[in-house]
Amino acid sequence: MIEFEGVSFTHPNGVLALDNVDLRIEKGETLAIVGENGAGKTTLVRHVTGLLKPAKGRVSVDGVDTRTTTTATLSRKVGVAFQNPDHQLFSESVEAEMAFALKNFGFEPDVVAKRVSWGLQTFGLEEYRGSSPLILSGGEKKRLTLACILAWDPDAVILDEPTVGQDALQKERLAGTVRMLGAAGKTVVIVSHDIEFLWPMQPRVVVMKSGRIVADGPAAEVMQRREALDSARVAQPQLVAFGQELGAKPERPFVDALGARRFIEGRRP
Amino acid sequence: MTSILEIESFGFRYANAPRNAVADFSLEVTEGSILVLAGPSGCGKSTLLRAVNGLIPHMYNGDYSGDVKVAGRSVKGSEMRELAQTVGFLFQNPENQIFMFSVERDVAFGLENLGVPHDEIRSRVDEAMELLGIASLAKRAPHELSDGQKQRVALAGVLAMRPKLVILDEPTSLLDPRTAKELVELVARLRKELGTTFLIVEHRLELLVEVADKMVVMSGGRKVLDGSPQEVLMGDLAEGYGVAVPAVTKLQKMLAGDGLVRGDRMMTGTELAKTISQAGH
Numbered sequence: 001m002i003e004f005e006g007v008s009f010t011h012p013n014g015v016l017a018l019d020n021v022d023l024r025i026e027k028g029e030t031l032a033i034v035g036e037n038g039a040g041k042t043t044l045v046r047h048v049t050g051l052l053k054p055a056k057g058r059v060s061v062d063g064v065d066t067r068t069t070t071t072a073t074l075s076r077k078v079g080v081a082f083q084n085p086d087h088q089l090f091s092e093s094v095e096a097e098m099a100f101a102l103k104n105f106g107f108e109p110d111v112v113a114k115r116v117s118w119g120l121q122t123f124g125l126e127e128y129r130g131s132s133p134l135i136l137s138g139g140e141k142k143r144l145t146l147a148c149i150l151a152w153d154p155d156a157v158i159l160d161e162p163t164v165g166q167d168a169l170q171k172e173r174l175a176g177t178v179r180m181l182g183a184a185g186k187t188v189v190i191v192s193h194d195i196e197f198l199w200p201m202q203p204r205v206v207v208m209k210s211g212r213i214v215a216d217g218p219a220a221e222v223m224q225r226r227e228a229l230d231s232a233r234v235a236q237p238q239l240v241a242f243g244q245e246l247g248a249k250p251e252r253p254f255v256d257a258l259g260a261r262r263f264i265e266g267r268r269p
Numbered sequence: 270m271t272s273i274l275e276i277e278s279f280g281f282r283y284a285n286a287p288r289n290a291v292a293d294f295s296l297e298v299t300e301g302s303i304l305v306l307a308g309p310s311g312c313g314k315s316t317l318l319r320a321v322n323g324l325i326p327h328m329y330n331g332d333y334s335g336d337v338k339v340a341g342r343s344v345k346g347s348e349m350r351e352l353a354q355t356v357g358f359l360f361q362n363p364e365n366q367i368f369m370f371s372v373e374r375d376v377a378f379g380l381e382n383l384g385v386p387h388d389e390i391r392s393r394v395d396e397a398m399e400l401l402g403i404a405s406l407a408k409r410a411p412h413e414l415s416d417g418q419k420q421r422v423a424l425a426g427v428l429a430m431r432p433k434l435v436i437l438d439e440p441t442s443l444l445d446p447r448t449a450k451e452l453v454e455l456v457a458r459l460r461k462e463l464g465t466t467f468l469i470v471e472h473r474l475e476l477l478v479e480v481a482d483k484m485v486v487m488s489g490g491r492k493v494l495d496g497s498p499q500e501v502l503m504g505d506l507a508e509g510y511g512v513a514v515p516a517v518t519k520l521q522k523m524l525a526g527d528g529l530v531r532g533d534r535m536m537t538g539t540e541l542a543k544t545i546s547q548a549g550h
């Protein structure tokens with residue numbers, strides 16, 4: 001549903017941030033984009049809703065070229081929670097912030113009210129309903145932007161560094177939300193260098209380096225490729241490295257600590 | 270050993286807030302140590318840091334109780350200007366901190382504000398840039414730098430003030446794992462070379478386990494755990510308080526419960542794999 005064909009982009013200061021990128025993201029897929037700071041991940045994401053237009057090549061959503069439509073139209077289909085929530089929050093209250101896009105997209109007032117309540121509850125923000133978004137902590141702001149987007153129920157969501165400022169429990173909840181979205185048939189793209197967060201979800205993994213895609217495949221396969229990851233300065237999940245040292249079968253990596261424990265107990269004499 | 274920071278039953282409620290952001294919090298930090306502060310978001314970590322660098326009570330209104338002393342002087346009774354010479358603060362997002370036309374102007378900014386003589390500024394700025402390995406970036410525009418480089422520029426600006434205590438609020442959250450590790454190594458080196466004390470709020474604890482002397486966990490504005498990183502992470506309570514226990518440590522705890530490996534000292538993945546292989550499992 002989201003497709004990049006030979007896309008290149010140079011920032012005004014001359015930095016080539018995307019270099020001939022080909023990427024096809026299917027409907028319903030959960031995809032992780034990883035890579036070191038400056039690899040071009042955010043630049044890629046900004047192309048999906050047409051905030052940036054490719055200098056070369058083509059970006060399309062459901063077959064529609066981003067150059068021929070508006071960011072508002074594209075946002076209805078693809079909700080993006082940006083890396084820096086400060087650039088996305090501007091209403092006088094948390095409640096108004098959540099209602100803003102819903103109203104713009106023409107939802108009925110009673111639907112708006114229901115969805116606002118759903119979002120505030122699901123993301124633990126109920127107590128801030130009447131507060132200014134500005135007093136929220138960084139992690140709370142990130143959850144608010146995500147709640148706002150999910151409220152209008154787009155087909156695809158893109159989360160740029162969603163775990164920044166989130167503690168372990170919230171990350172677990174976030175992983176649960178991602179799984180729920182996947183189960184509901186949504187397309188989910190997660191941009192993150194938090195490998196430990198991504199690994200248990202076993203997404204398709206795209207590795208970026210200097211504006212190029214240098215690896216693309218299932219997590220279980222890509223995360224075994226230590227050299228490719230090293231050259232892109234991406235860390236290997238702890239349990240994958242551990243499994244390799246232990247000589248576990250690479251095609252059945254340890255997804256979580258319980259899996260590793262089962263393997264070890266199975267080998268006991 | 271002398272204390273650089275003494276927090277005595279500190280509590281704070283922001284004006285208009287329904288309840289305290291921090292309550293009855295006490296802590297002593299030894300000069301030259303590295304302390305990590307962890308806990309769920311909203312538990313009061315940033316509030317506590319603001320009480321150390323003076324933003325609370327000097328810039329935020331609210332109900333203040335207890336006392337916070339830096340280098341023996343009460344923060345309440347000190348001016349922000351004085352505090353700035355003892356306590357350095359690195360914001361979570363370096364973009365909030367660097368804004369000049371060149372890296373060296375940015376590093377010099379705090380010193381210029383204090384009215385330090387020109388020659389002194391020059392030598393301190395050069396020294397800080399040297400220390401952080403950014404001397405070659407001196408004339409570059411900060412907004413052209415990578416996030417890791419920006420972080421270093423901001424930290425150089427902090428260190429140029431020669432603070433005794435440096436506060437880092439989630440310093441690695443914007444950094445990729447390699448760059449984050451480099452920052453942590455840098456902190457360890459600065460502590461050793463300059464004897465600087467570091468107070469660090471961080472969620473990615475696996476990075477800090479080896480360099481931190483002490484770990485404090487907060488929940489609901491209160492201190493709930495306090496010990497060495499080993500004690501806190503290998504203990505039974507950390508996960509319940511929302512502390513991110515590394516996957517390999519979780520596994521070690523399970524295996525220790527099964528009687529396969531030791532449970533008193535945290536191991537790296539490599540050590541754990543070796544131990545298990547040697548034991549013939």
Ligand SMILES: Nc1ncnc2c1ncn2[C@@H]1O[C@H](COP(=O)(O)OP(=O)(O)O)[C@@H](O)[C@H]1O
Nearest residue numbers: 011013015017036037038039040041042043044
């Ligand atoms: N607004 C901008 N102006 C100029 N250069 C930029 C801008 N945004 C990003 N860049 C540069 O483009 C490259 C890719 O950045 P980005 O897409 O933000 O990477 P990532 O999200 O992977 O960290 C980097 O070299 C970065 O410095």
Ligand SMILES: Nc1ncnc2c1ncn2[C@@H]1O[C@H](COP(=O)(O)OP(=O)(O)O)[C@@H](O)[C@H]1O
Nearest residue numbers: 135137283286290309310311312313314315316
């Ligand atoms: N400026 C402020 N005004 C009112 N309440 C605030 C302000 N800053 C933080 N809070 C509230 O204080 C509590 C602790 O927040 P904070 O210290 O930022 O936590 P942490 O840094 O652990 O995420 C939270 O409930 C937060 O909403």
Ligand SMILES: [Mg+2]
Nearest residue numbers: 041042043083
């Ligand atoms: Mg980015």
Ligand SMILES: [Mg+2]
Nearest residue numbers: 137138314315
């Ligand atoms: Mg905080």
